[in-house]
Amino acid sequence: MSGGDWKAMFRGIQENDYELVNFYLKSGIDPNYQHPEFMASPLAESLRFNNLQIAELLLKNGADPMLVEMESAKTILAIAKSLDGDKAIELIEKY
Secondary structure, three states: OOHHHHHHHHHHHHOOOHHHHHHHHHOOOOOOOOOOOOOOOHHHHHHHOOOHHHHHHHHHOOOOOOOEOOOOOOEHHHHHHHOOOHHHHHHHHHO
16 A cells, blocks of 8 residues: 555545545555554544445445544544444444
8 A cells, every 4th residue: 555545545434435536445445544644544534524334335335334443542432422422423333
């Protein structure tokens, strides 16, 4: 995996580009990788941008809902709770 590929996927998460994120996941990008420059989890970023369809895609492709994000030092569930998103919390608890 190159940092460029991960960064392109990460930008797709921020821009709610489901097809692009799906492409990179199918290409082998690790949904749990936290780039040392960003230190953010793709799953957490999808929650921050309220992209729940992408969050579910990441979860279905191996994103770990118990992961502790380097940037925030919080679990994904704690991030969802801090954003006060009931649907996000429900989605994370499902996994």
